[in-house]
Amino acid sequence: MIRAEGVTKVFGPNPESVKPLLEQGKSKDEIQAETGHVVGVNNASFEVGAGEVFCIMGLSGSGKSTLIRCINRLIEPTFGKIILDDPEHGELDIATMDGPTLRRVRSQHLSMVFQHFALFPHKTVLSNVVYGLEVQGRDKAEREELGKKYLEMVGLGGWENHYPDELSGGMQQRVGLARAVATEANILLMDEPFSALDPLIKVQMQDELMRIQQELGRTILFITHDLDEAMRIGDHIAIMDAGKIVQVGNPEEILVNPKTEYVAKFVEHADPTGVITAETVALPFTDRYFNQIREEGGNQVWTRTGYTDVEFHVDTNGHLAAMRCEGNDVALHELEEKVTETGGAPERHTDAAVHCTTDTILKRVLRGRAYSELPVVVQDTEGRLKGVIDEPELIHGILEKQGYAQDD
């Protein structure tokens, strides 16, 4: 949908002159010391697929706001291409297009939400929301109809005729969001949209954004300095440091497998339970960790090395046929079914266990532990036994953000 190729922004009197230094791989600090030029963004490349939420994460000064402004050329990139996949005109390079084309692209394909809202203080809420439509040249009746529809969507129906200064911060950013989606642009650039809000409102707005995103399915480029926020809403995350993208991946990849010191430091304090999946933490079902003790009724009977009281009966297809604890049959339940059960203090069963799929997040597995003392069984989508998660795996997963298997 949108793709950045080697986008670079150099601030200073003669930006082109630092190209050789950049190609030599000199760092931002070196270039600044040598030439006085500031490298805002250094050779950033990434691709955002249609309908995807792509987060760019970094601390202040890492160049993330500069990068997002290069995408719609609020800041002119010094080098690089920004390829937009326009359904009507094919692939367009935003970096080199002329003024009128750029304005058309901004008005029809790219819209933006700002950190400090940037609502026009002299316009009412409704005229703020329809600003982009006004620029597109739609007629008044159509504008207002769409404007009201999107105000309704962000939960501000009835506030049309108020002015922005009469609204709280959270409400102002809802207007900002409505203004951005109202143009029906398929790409949404969001520059730290929730950073200026207090923590509770922030989480509320993230939920709101995800709800709206489910409804509209836009392509979102989301800038943030908050890793938990990126993990919550991002399908993919790019981490920036000193103008460079140091790692791109989905939240779990970043958390489990940080590529640099910098990323590792970042993820150190992140809450892994919402990101890491059962597959990562589970002790894999291989003969390295399990022993086959006998065969019984056509099934292989396995126990985990060191834990002989629980038996796993596996049929020829690799499915778990039965599970036994100290000789008694164990009832197997769907994790989803058990964690959604409500009422009463939980009674931890020793005669029942839960099973989940490989992509279940750690948080839900933990809830499953409250139901049963026996290991959680992890299966793939075909129902084959992939591994088990017991207390040690959970603890290790939360503390080390990885499974035992990855330690070796």
Next chain:
Amino acid sequence: MNDLIPMLGGSLGNPFELIDMPIDDWVTWFVDWLVDTFRDFFRTWVSPPVKTVMEGVQWLLTSTPPLAVLAGLFVLAWRAASWKVGVFAVVAFAFIGFMGVWDELMTTLSLVITSVLFCLVIGVPIGILCSRRDMTYTLVRPILDIMQTTPPFVYLVPAVMLFSIGNVPGLIATIIFAMPPTIRLTNLGIRQVPGQYTEAATAFGSTPRQILWKVQVPLAMPTIMAGLNQTIMLALSMVVIAAIIGAGGLGLLVFQGLNRLDIGQAFVGGLGIVLLAMVLDRITQGLGEKAPGSRASSDD
């Protein structure tokens, strides 16, 4: 040797005797040339529009019955500022009327309205141009300094030579003198619009023209209104001076009063000007406070 010292001392001590720059002659020559060359141009192209507008406004104000003018004034002041300002304006105008100088008030008011109208029509676009490019403002600024600091008496004479006596040269002098605040504050107001608003407008694909008219000018409105207020005050301060070259109204009362040592008449004219100034000041201040752009200041 001894008799050289006083000689040298004379020219060394006072170098101004060595060089004589006849600026006065040059200016006389330049003004003569200007008047000879452009008198027809100014009388055919500059004078008529100013004169027509002035006469139109004056006709409107004098042919309307005073009570209707008072009613209109009240509504205007009430809408622009508040009902209190409306009451004050009506009382002030009525007071001037009861002093027996209503016609002079209307003449002065039409002089002010006409000159301010031209100040806005010329000054706001120049102010906008200045805000677009630093270079333009660098060029315009010294001209504004000259317009504001040259004593008006200096250009009254060439104005008379170009336009002959009457209301027109008075108006032209007033327009020149009163325009700088409009230009300066329009420029300032637009430059002071926070970057985040123009950035947002740009991000949504606005053309520079759309950014100017939909965002910058509305947000600059309170400052532009402050400029308008200053322009009106300066225009009123020129009313007496313009009377010297034949402009009528309250200024003429003051001027004649001074000439004839009729302190009473001069005072009546002066009091009228002060009251008119207060009314116009309150109304335009109200306009600035009510401009939608004034909400920007309460934003964080």
